[in-house]
Amino acid sequence: MSTFDENERFRLMADCSPVLLWLANDQAHCTFFNKPWLEFTGRTMEQEYGYGWAEGVHFEDYSFCIDYFMQHFKKRQPFSMEYRLKRHDGEYRWILDNGRPLIENNIFRGYVGSCIDITALREAQNAKIEQVKLLTTLAEREQASIAMAKLNEDLESFSYSVSHNLQSPLATSFNYLRFIRENNNDANAREKWIQKTEEKMRELEKIIYDLLNLSRSEREPLRLEEINLPFIIDGVAEGLRSSGIAEFDINYTDLAPVFADEGLLKQALNNIIGNAIKYAKPDVRPQIKIRTHTYDGGIEVIIEDNGIGIHSDKLLEVFRPFKRLIPERQKTGHGLGLYIVEKIMLRHGGKIWAESHSSGSSIHFVLPEKKKAEGDHAR
């Protein structure tokens, strides 16, 4: 196995990361940007070096961005901030930048930061805010104000969760890189840590992928049409099988047609069925049953599994972002799946909940009938 210089190895790892990464020294001079950052800005390392990166910050955000950065840097506190950064094509994109101090043996070495493009997410939030603003009656205004407060709360908690969940694999990767450096003479150990780092990078990649899906689920216009459920379910099952997931059986009978956006519904079913397979009992082949009912002006779709089930006091939590009911080490995933499904259902004007029973658990969602869906939510 060829031996890399440790700096070279670090660079390789950082360049493979799906997020934009930067490193700053103890005087706030940025000394490194990974390839995704440089590709995003379309500038060279020399141009970004030092304070060069800040030239790309939108002028309306510059003052906040630099003051916030310095304020935290002085106190060596982690920070999370949003600002617009100029992309290589000249367009300004909203960036969520999470910085964390690097402290080694009690010595402050500088900062490491990771950024993701949250433009689509912000646009979706803004669109919602605009929607809320349109409500005119007093009652609606009151509701709107509650919704706004909730929206802000959600956004805040969501940003925090994103920041935390990106930071965690990143911090672990940095530790692994340190182990690689320390085990420079032991090829086996080094290989082990490289593999582990790659796993973490893939984890990051998955989070980014899901975040993109989430933003799409909120941003893209709904194309409502009558959906033939068996056709969609077969497609989803085939996709899951070809992805190398564990073997499973899926059964459905007498499914009523529903009225929904085909792409989003596929994504929702993919996440629900994928979860059912992931949370199977050990050594038990997953069995998934799907049925529909008429439900108060809409169609209820029930997806039932024979998995490990959900404890009754956790039934609400499964829809919260980054909520994993099983310890991280035992199951893959990062807790965005059902959060996205709920967003999709709400987008359709529908609802979703989970139930637990002796042989497993079931996810229930209701999609409104054609007229109601078009009237209220097809914007």
Add this chain to the structure above:
Amino acid sequence: MPDKAKINWPEITDESLFPEAVAGKNKPNVAWEKWEAAYKTTYYDYIKVQVEKEKSIIAVNDSMLRLGNYKKLSRQWLSALKLHGALLPLAEFAAVIGNMRAARFARDSNWRDMALIGALDELRHTQIPLRLNHFLVRQDKQFDWTHKFYHSNNWIAIAARHCFDEMLHAANPIEFAIATNFVFENGFTNLQFIGLAALGAEVGDGLFEEMVSSIQTDEARHAQIGTAVLDLLADDKEEVQRMVDKWFWRSWRLFAIATGISTDYFTPIEHRKTSFKEFMQEWVIRQFQTTLDRYGLKRPWYWNIFEEELDYFHHMAYASAYSYRASTWFDQVLPSPQDLEWLRSKYPGSWPKIEPIWQHMIRGWQEAVPGLDFAVHGSAIMGFCNLCQVVLCGGTPQTNTTIVEETKHGNHIFCSAPCQYIYNQEPERYGSHADLVTRVLEGKAPGNLLAMLTQYMNLHEDEWGKDVCSGDYPWLERKQT
């Protein structure tokens, strides 16, 4: 009978020889041919004297560089050298143009001759700082701004050009003589350069001392062009007064920044003999008032505003410059407790209002690690006066003197009543000039401060101003280790 030594062209009309658009309005009641200056010289004598002055400059230059004497200078004083080094040469070069215009279009041949020699003087003044500081660029890149400054879009350069383009490039020989020779040189630089040379000697900067004293000896001579013109304009007091009012204020703005900051902040405390206010009183005000009296002119109408500004303006300008030091090409110093004590004693009326700014900066550095300049630095774009183009720092931290006026060229903002007055005298001249903020709003300059520095002002990290000690002062009690 015209003087035989004078050159005239009787066969050509005055209007053809001296078109009013270039030469200024003719005044039939003025006997231009009676123009006489006290320190007239000949070309022959001029060259003989200048050769000796050049030798002296070269000798001092050699000693500073060969013996490495420049390295003994304190870093804060080097900033005074960099500031003056950049302000002087190309402004002097603009003065070559102004003198050359007078050498052709002044209405008397003695005046024209003196202006020609004045142009040679100014050429020399351009070359002295360029030559001296050129050798220092290898030691310190900030000295590159000696040459670069005037061509840049740095905010101080924009302010300097706004003043000098009018005073030196555009003014006709009559206004040039009053603005440059009388107000700027006779009023400010002539005697003040003696004081500045003494300051250079005090801090051990032979180079600076020789540079300004050598320039001063030339200024003392050609500044007389101004009083010689004033002698002839005894019946045009109103117009002369208007020009004096305008140019005294415009000159004061630049002097307060260059000399005020150098005297009270860049001169190490152990070498500070007088405050800038005392310096102005000793070297400028008394003499200028005497000269005004001699020519039957009044003190400008804003004299009490000017006197108040002696206590405030350069302090406010320095606090602004320190807060935005990356927008300059010289490093800046945080006043020490001894400095603050000295400033308190020299400015007992105004300093208590200004000191909180510095206490704020000191607290900023106490919390920041050394070198973290941007933690104690402004980040929003500054506002500028639509006339003098200097940062809006008139008045006190508590009461800014900024005035907003709706003009036919749009909403304008002025740092002070005199700047507003000067603008309103000639709105067509000044109306279309865009200050930096307007340039940002028009999309001609980046609004992100850092991009503005690097992409618009051509100031990069290895050149832009930082704290002279990177905030690591022995007297500063740091809160974080």
